[in-house]
Every structure is written in C-alpha cells, then in structure tokens.
Amino acid sequence: MRRRQFIALSASTLALPWVSRAFAGDEIPILYNATEKVDDTSLPANALRLALSKIDKPYVLKPSPVGYPTQTGLVNALATGGDVDICWVGVDRTVWDATLPVPFPIDGGLLGYRLFLINGERQVDFQSVTSIETLRRFIAIQGPGWGDIDILRNAGITVRTGLYKNLFRMTVGGRADFFPRAAFEAINEQKQQVSTAPNLAVEQNLILKYNFALMFFVSKKKPELQNDILKGLEAAHADGSYQGMFKADQNVATALAEGNLDKRTLIEIENPMLPSGVKAIDRRYWFSV
16 A cells, blocks of 8 residues: 655635725726636635736636536637636646646646545445556546546546536446545535435545646637736745645645545556646645645
8 A cells, every 4th residue: 555645734714805906997807607606715716816816907707608517618618719718627738738728736736636436335346446457347437528537548447427416426326436536526525415415425445646737727819817827826826825725725624634645545547638838837836745
C-alpha cells in the first residue's frame, strides 16, 4: 500500500464578498453559463470572485441568456462565439486549444485524486482491487463530455455516461459500479445525495490518481480577460488570500479531514489528454502532498 501525507485543513468559512466596488466608466460584463451557480460558495466560484477583486477594473459577472446543460455544449459555445465568456472545467487538449486557458490550477490539482462513490452494499467487491488491472473489472460512470472519460478509457476502464443529476441513482442502481469523483467532491456529495440514492457510499480503500486540474477558460475574443484573471489569481497567491480561500473551502477541508487519503491504496494512471502547457505552470500553484 502506498501512502501520501496530506495537510489537515481548517473547515472554517472564509467570507469572500461579491465584487461590488464602485468604478468610473462603463461596466465590463463577463457572461457565465446560466446553469452554473457562480454566486455560491464553490471553490471555482470563490476563486473567480477573489481574482476579480484583485483587478482594478469594472468587471461584473452576468448570467448568459443561454443555458448550456452539458460541458460539451458549454465549451463549444465558448469556442465558437456563443453567449458565454468563461467556464471552469477539467483541463484537456480540446478545451485548451479551442479557448484561452488561464494557466492556474484552481484546485491545486486535487481534481486528479479520485475517490469512488459506490453502492455501499458492494464494498466487499472492491476489497480485492489493488491495481489498474483489477479495477478494469468494474464499470465507471461520468457526465457527458467530461474530461475524465478519455482518461479512464485510455486506462482500459469501461465508462458509461448520464446526466449529472441521475449519476448517483444510476450508480446504486447497478447501471455502473463506481462513480469516480474528485477527493474534494465525493464525501460531501455522498452526504447530499444519499437521501435520494439510498446506499450511496464512499468506497473505503482506494484512490485513483492522474494528472488533472480545474481551470478557467475564456473566449478567444477576450484575451484581456484571460490576462486579468491570471494576474488576479497570481496576486491572490502572492498575498496568501488564495491559500486562505482554498483551506477554508468546505469540500477540500472535509476531504482532507475525513477522506483518509494517505491510508488508501493508490492506483496511478496516465492522462493522455493533458496539454503540454500544463507542465509549464509554476509548481508553487500546485497542492503539495
């Protein structure tokens, strides 16, 4: 069993007010996907607010007049001049080439540390999994267009897809055997979804690792926005406010406090979809395990 040491993080809530400063001149709207909850307390939403708060420009986030229900549709709209200026998704070559990436890992790379949501009654079935070869006996499930699909299939894992809202019930219902989720997503999702997906559980012994990160991408029509968000994120990291926001994120803190990540059997696979430009991102911005 391979072990990694993780730093325990505080679960306290960090107040990150919406960017509401007064500016001279006209507002600069940033259209986000109308189905995304930009005003919630998710890690990317807080990171975007924090970055914009470091930029002395009148940026204002506004919902797109069009809602894009799938990641594929959202990225395509961003790439082809649709009614959206920004998205945050797992990085791969397709979105990297089609848009303007903001080369900063919002999640520090934790998106590539995967715990499994499963039917808890089947925990015994996973006891014998110690390698990618034994994991291949099981079927994974993901949302349509998600970047993980090609990564998992490249490793020889069968992947089925469905709409996000249905994936939890599909997992416990036997449509798939496991639902790989980022370490900072799995535990809280299980708590939120178990009432509508009885027996939904976090698998107890495994962690799947591949190089992956959550990043912002903007329309190629908005190079100034790309540059400003990067400057804002770098400034927040330099003054420590990014680290404070990251450590205060409830999902991150819960995963590191309750996930037993350093005690799980580690299975590592390649990410063939990782753009070469990701390797050039300053290592200071990656979470250290």
